[in-house]
Amino acid sequence: MSRAVSGLSPAALRPLPRRFYARPVLRVARDLLGRLLVHQTPKGRMVGRIVEVEAYRGRDDPASHAYRLTPRSKIMASPPGTAYVYFSYGNHFCLNVVAEREGTAAAVLLRAVEPLQGLALMARHRGVDLRDPAALRRLAAGPGRLTRAMNITGADNGRDLTRPPLYIARGRPGRRLVGRSPRVGVRRAADRPWRFYLRDSGYLSRAGTSPMRALPSRRSRDVPRTWSRV
């Protein structure tokens, strides 16, 4: 009954090595798009394609939890590839991957994935009915929904994301149309466009609710410069 899912070859499911994360966090954030978030649980394996992320830096980033090092944010200074999971708004968990080298305190927030495998399990975690056509789009669209769907909690804080049962795999990131915008829900440093997303994805946290508007773009090295209004 384990139907082969397209794009989930053994090669694609190989974990990203730690050195992948040991680079500037903006670079890591962009490069995480198209990769696979994998969670293997007793109930089954869930896989989602990362389509939306945000970069948070350390003492130079007022929007980051690590702007001031506290007991909570201390874990952001862990070795690259470590999970930073925190509880938000009294309701939801958010999953980050620590980036850059140990001691730097930078991380990437995973904001949305496109569900590829374990859809029924995710739907059960979310308490939604997949027969509703709109349910799939929103299944893991948003940091809280993502963790809920893939059953990621505070117990996963500090975990090593370079190996099972919870890890990020290479995927097959081909040509990617990447958009960027200011980070969602942050008031400080709102001018920094450190949110990155796959422009043609239908699984974004902000795609359905507030339409994205492509503004006249400057030329950029490898990233089309597209802002969305928030």
Add this chain to the structure above:
DNA sequence: ACTACGATCTACT
């Protein structure tokens, strides 16, 4: 000890 405020989501108008 007490208070203010979120890196959010859902339901309802």
Add this chain to the structure above:
DNA sequence: GTAGATCGTAGTG
């Protein structure tokens, strides 16, 4: 489009 839920974290007294 807007309000309410809901609670850990962090800053202040």
